[in-house]
Amino acid sequence: MTDPVPPHDSPSLYINRELSWIRFNHHVLEEAQDERHPLLERVKFLSIFANNLDEFFMIRVSGLQRQAAKGVLRAPPDGMTPSEQILAIEKALIPELDLSFECWSSEILPRLAAAGIFIHEYNELDDEQKRVLRTFFVEEVFPVLTPLAFDSAHPFPFISNLSLNLAITIRDPRGKELFARIKVPTGLFPRLIRIPDTHSSGRRDDKQVHLVYLEDLVAAHLDLLFPGLEVIGASPFRITRDADLDIEVDEASDLLTTVEEIMEQRARGTPVRIEVDCSMQESTCHMLEKKLGTSSHMLYRIGHPVGMADLMELLSLDRPDLKDPPFQPSVPPELAEEKDIFSAIKRKDILLFHPYDSFAPVINFIRQAAHDPGVLAIKITLYRVGSNSPIVKALMEARENGKAVAALIELKARFDEENNIGWARALERSGVHVVYGVVGLKVHAKLCMVVRREKDGIRRYMHLGTGNYNATTSRIYTDFGMFTCDREIGDDVANLFNFLTGYARFDQYRKLSVAPVTLRSAILSRIDREIESHKKHGGGHLIFKMNALVDEECVTALYRASQAGVKVDLQVRGICCLRPGIPGASENITVSAIVGRFLEHARIYYFRNNGEDEVLLGSADLMPRNLDRRVEVLFPVMDPSIKKALLSVVLDAELRDNQQLRLMKGDGTYERKHPAPGEESVDSQSWFLDHMGIWYHVGP
Template structure:
């Protein structure tokens, strides 16, 4: 349903719902999210090494942002694309805005490292040296280490009239070395690739004099500094004038012409290799690099002026994650043991429990092990006939896939839809796909033109009364590693109608079925958009008739313009709307006459908020949907996604009365979006509520106390 042409705002403004001023740019909204990650690195309530982790995540996020999002804008600019997104910014304007937003943010990240974290690490006995702070014994040790270990693998590449400019691979750390022949004035240029894939980025510093080693200290120096200080061994007879670290980020968004590919597996394999040779989109250089060197690089590699980023600290701070390997539990988050619901703890037959009643698992507060156990029991249960599963990101050491291999060895019919195009997980998925095929599993490589992002497992079992189907559905991947750091909600059910829907969906994924009449599941493309718009429209009608319209959406991202316009219409009608959007949010809350009934918050904390929950009051007959889909064009138009309803009243009550309120009422990690696109922290000294920490301490509440009143006092008076 399309919106009316205009809506009245305040006296001085009349808005059209497609007015660009009503939308926040997607890329700038993402930068705001990454700003929140950097803020966590500055937050002294986190243990010190956890702050290092957030700084590393901030840098890694930016690497992917440039490889995928910024590269796409560069491509649009080259191709002369003039169509602007809903916010109205052209590709060139977006690139300008990104640069202006990131320069101060990068300066802040360097300041956090240099002026805050490094001194704090030193106070804890973890020293990050520069060569100037080393003693003579340490310098001798590093000289010998360089000669024996590093020198043999280095390959200096000259650049002059007889040597072409060397190719700089994606995300490779380098030194730009400026040289002179002794007695000559002409400057020469050489490039050295830092072998940080072969050596740790931070090298442990020792001494050749045992008496001078201080016990209880961990001392490090960056690999590139060791190389820079020993260049005389690489260039004997030359004067080394300077050495500048730099790094190039390239377009890594691989494109696969599926309709022209005879073999999708081979096409993806071939395209992965091209990821590292795409066009440059960012050049990071040390702040002290001479401008003449920058100019030379610009001449050879850039086609847009805002590609250079000068940094006064280490380039490639994603590598700082290596410090998390230190055995310093006193500087890390206190570990906790994920709970297992009491009714299935050590349960030898999960199927009986699932058939008796639906069961929810909220990771990481509850263990992922029951999911593994579900597939493992299916693999070894003589009554199980078949297992069907979708795999998007399964990880490099997957217990779920090992269980599937066991199932095939035990004679089960196993079908797996492996999404080969899961970005940056293509190699993992190719390896697993080949292993599964080799074992005799029926492997399907996704759907032409679509990514299969749904998280679904179906087990078919022969029982006394006939065939019974068991289903697991989730917002998260079948990945035991990320299940410990992402918040995801999964559901086990044996509901016959949902099981029938799952069977029909798998038939559509693996065969030529074009089944559309699902009983309960919303499946994209097409049906999630239609279904959510219908539910929003229903709340608008309820509000007009009964003044009780209420919508809560907890998502990773809200970008789709049609969905935003529908929420604007609902707000105008008076529907109360609470949005908790972890990352990208293109909706502007708080605009008079448009979105003044909408609040938008975001939580960034110890765990990555990854669950998706859709709540509609529906006149008291409340509807709760969960699943894999965000409200982005890619989820609604270009992916196979599933939203599933929570039919069990006890589980639905726990989501409505516990899980949603605790997140909405957070006063420690929650930020609130303002209409200008900026965020403010929401803090309360009197009533401090830290959602993730509360869920750790109350883990299992939602399964062990189903059908009872919520057990948390702070939620008694919460009105969602």
């Protein structure tokens, strides 16, 4: 007798989103452990693993701790209360942290040394190296250090978010133990200090690099900071604070000023994690917990170094032999810089697949618009544009040339607020009409529209994408961008911009699916259509590629599709709350994830539709925030050749990947896919690199 099928709202059918995220981050750690990657690329993945954890604590864990403190018992679909999730997170993370330290200390550090990159303990250095470093410390570092005592006359000092510190125990001449704290000035100096070459020959071996941690350098010279006192111990530690601070837009008369104030508050948020070096004494740990008002489960003992995100500094070393080989993205011939991009778009829709296709045509699209006499206006949404943005500079050029330019800059893009504020002010100074966002919503859609006067009247040219208008991330994120001048899409984009910049409201769009208005219903109705089509004709098939699957209503709809016999292939890079392969519920669903050299960031939604294939691309994942609390856009792929390329080339390669792909099991864990005996080896990202410029026409 088979077990009864659980109802769709049963917690047994859902994976906790926080634990699912930890499994995603484990995939990143696996890449650091993978010897197939060049050595410095492994360091990069280890740094990304640590940086991801920082953000996880600042946003997700902090939110759970606030809920637990308020006694919130409301649970997500998996049924875990906030307190239960906090304990489960701690249990899941401890082995992850042990693995990351083991990877660094036992695998990567020895290989770095073998490659001529030495990271020394200070006491390992010879006398000449110590002399040179002491001179550097006295002349450069010592003047900026401020030791802060804390006792009855000195309050416990404020410790800013993610700052690196030394907790110091000292003994005065009377034998009394005292405590002090020194902030390690990582913002002023590199975390890894290069030791000058001390060979008498004066000849430098460029392949030999000797480094020491800044905190070790400071700790080795505490005699200069505490003369006449005995230094008993010094241990690095770091505090992570709650950075998920809400912006009450409804009450803010000036959103830009409000965001600036929120950024200042972020550095002073409630502590949510203490990371201490494994050498720290228990008494010092307890003292930190007491002074910071944290509980013992918030303290994590870390192998040296504390704060591995800073290891990304090693990527600046000039060692191409230890990095991924560089590549030159292709540029479609019709989009070459000297060609008229508007004529090319007028002939047909054009799809770019970054980073294999260059981002240069997107920049050129706006640059040509800035200088084209026929162009009247440019409108664009900007979420994360990066520093030194060529997109923003092109918009300024357009304004200087008399074009009407409107830019919606989402000031609430988390951790990019400061950068976006700077660009907002620069654009305003150049005369661009800047809109900071929409009350109650975060604008995450990726849209650019150019309005051009032509012989036969006004024509709109659009670029719609899955990723940000960011030239830097376009080389490390996989994303799609489509150029089109379709009239109905143009009408939709124009209406959407009128909503974003004014008071217009639209309940329907002709071709675009727009959150929070129509996108949820667009996905759900198409899933229902696939179910009905399969019942009548068979062959039902859904393929969804996204970054996260969390929304309960969408998960339930996919369970219904599976139960109806529809084949469902989900490729979810990060969080996935759906359990595949559950008898009677999801045995027709597969869930996979690709983590590799590039961050898989594109969203594709495919519906077989009884042979009338429908493909949607866009900015939205299937999460409540994307569907209900953001402005997101999915756009249809109408050109048959583009649609065919997406299905028979892109999705085919990524679903058949057996090098970087992991398959999820029903318990939420993953297993790496490997080629079966006699099966062709497929690494989808490497395949696309090998077929840049022709991927559109061929398949693996």
